[in-house]
Amino acid sequence: MFNVAIIGTGAIAPSHIKGYKEFSEECKISALCDLYPEKAKKTSEQFGLDVDVVQDYQELVYRDDIDLVSVCTPPYTHADIAIDFLNGGKHVIVEKPMASSLEECDAMNKAAEKNGKILSIIAQNRFRSPMMKLKHVLDTGLIGPVLHTQVDSFWWRGHSYYDLWWRGTWEKEGGGCTLNHAVHHIDIFQWMNGMPDEITAVFSNTAHDNAEVEDLSVTIGRYENGALAQITSSVVHHGEEQQLVFQGKKARVSSPWKLKASKSMENGFPEEDRDLEDKLQHVYDQQPDLEYEGHPGQILDVLKTLKGDGEVLVDGIQGRKTLELITAIYESSTFKRPVKLPLSPDSPFYTRAGVLEHAPHFYEKSKTIKNFTNNNITT
Numbered sequence: 087m088f089n090v091a092i093i094g095t096g097a098i099a100p101s102h103i104k105g106y107k108e109f110s111e112e113c114k115i116s117a118l119c120d121l122y123p124e125k126a127k128k129t130s131e132q133f134g135l136d137v138d139v140v141q142d143y144q145e146l147v148y149r150d151d152i153d154l155v156s157v158c159t160p161p162y163t164h165a166d167i168a169i170d171f172l173n174g175g176k177h178v179i180v181e182k183p184m185a186s187s188l189e190e191c192d193a194m195n196k197a198a199e200k201n202g203k204i205l206s207i208i209a210q211n212r213f214r215s216p217m218m219k220l221k222h223v224l225d226t227g228l229i230g231p232v233l234h235t236q237v238d239s240f241w242w243r244g245h246s247y248y249d250l251w252w253r254g255t256w257e258k259e260g261g262g263c264t265l266n267h268a269v270h271h272i273d274i275f276q277w278m279n280g281m282p283d284e285i286t287a288v289f290s291n292t293a294h295d296n297a298e299v300e301d302l303s304v305t306i307g308r309y310e311n312g313a314l315a316q317i318t319s320s321v322v323h324h325g326e327e328q329q330l331v332f333q334g335k336k337a338r339v340s341s342p343w344k345l346k347a348s349k350s351m352e353n354g355f356p357e358e359d360r361d362l363e364d365k366l367q368h369v370y371d372q373q374p375d376l377e378y379e380g381h382p383g384q385i386l387d388v389l390k391t392l393k394g395d396g397e398v399l400v401d402g403i404q405g406r407k408t409l410e411l412i413t414a415i416y417e418s419s420t421f422k423r424p425v426k427l428p429l430s431p432d433s434p435f436y437t438r439a440g441v442l443e444h445a446p447h448f449y450e451k452s453k454t455i456k457n458f459t460n461n462n463i464t465t
């Protein structure tokens with residue numbers, strides 16, 4: 087039985103609690119921690135938990151009866167909390183984004199390696215049946231080399247979203263929609279398509295004059311073989327129509343799942359390649375559905391690894407790659423120039439101090455509230 091502590095009991099914590107509760111024969115939530123202990127208490131009552139509630143996570147770092155920790159606090163705290171628990175001999179699951187700088191990611195990965203503990207970064211949308219099936223289809227190579235990828239990370243958040251005390255600042259949120267919303271799609275993009283060699287990006291704040299950070303960014307990634315990717319990150323898109331489209335030389339596949347294959351007629355115009363479409367659809371359909379999706383799916387992945395079965399799908403190296411791409415988007419947008427990957431520690435955005443020194447303030451934060459009364463969110 088693995089004993090679990092959850093640090094931060096705000097909007098995302100219930101997704102972790104529900105996840106752990108799915109596997110109650112294998113794990114038990116033993117402690118909740120929040121800067122506002124009354125929030126942790128309320129959460130424990132809401133979910134009928136029998137747990138210790140603490141205000142300072144340090145009280146839990148060296149407790150022998152805790153094996154695994156979920157870090158559900160704002161991004162600027164992720165590195166310190168994760169490193170302290172890893173050094174305290176615990177396995178750690180960290181909410182996205184992994185941290186607010188690459189320097190912090192490197193320190194987290196070092197701590198995980200030094201202590202021989204699992205570090206897994208939440209990317210719950212990888213753990214969806216259609217996403218796993220799409221990844222499998224891409225891995226077969228049947229669509230040919232990918233020539234163009236379109237990533238539409240379209241979200242919508244109202245003005246008051248940035249009133250929460252830690253949001254809307256480079257210091258505490260670490261960035262805007264590219265870091266905190268598109269992180270989901272950028273993670274899946276780099277998992278499925280690999281890292282580009284060069285990033286050119288533009289960012290802006292179009293509708294949130296109460297936030298320092300961007301609410302819209304448009305990025306072109308270029309691969310060595312000439313393939314291009316376009317990534318739009320936004321919290322100003324009504325309807326939140328999100329998609330990842332992979333245009334291969336022979337066929338196009340996407341999430342949400344859609345498939346088209348063309349072959350050339352004698353005059354170069356397209357005709358449908360039915361054989362290939364049938365083959366690709368068959369590969370997709372052959373893949374089994376996941377038993378658990380989203381946060382429960384990722385928690386199961388960690389529990390299996392704890393029991394010695396394989397390795398976690400989203401470790402700190404994967405989390406860092408996603409952050410590297412986002413960091414390159416910020417660097418390119420800020421300095422209005424293409425940025426080569428991989429980024430070196432000399433990058434002006436490698437450290438949090440560098441981000442704070444260079445990132446533009448589109449606006450200043452104009453209002454700060456401690457908590458919303460309504461904690462319902464969509465993920």
Ligand SMILES: NC(=O)c1ccc[n+]([C@@H]2O[C@H](COP(=O)([O-])OP(=O)(O)OC[C@H]3O[C@@H](n4cnc5c(N)ncnc54)[C@H](O)[C@@H]3O)[C@@H](O)[C@H]2O)c1
Binds near residue numbers: 095097182210
């Ligand atoms: N995976 C997803 O789909 C998803 C969705 C929403 C949020 N998130 C991520 O989850 C994290 C938390 O976001 P949220 O929306 O739950 O925020 P939130 O503000 O609702 O909750 C965060 C909680 O952490 C507490 N806290 C802050 N610093 C702390 C500290 N040092 N020690 C203990 N408690 C502390 C706060 O009091 C608050 O209750 C962020 O990294 C966010 O990006 C992920």
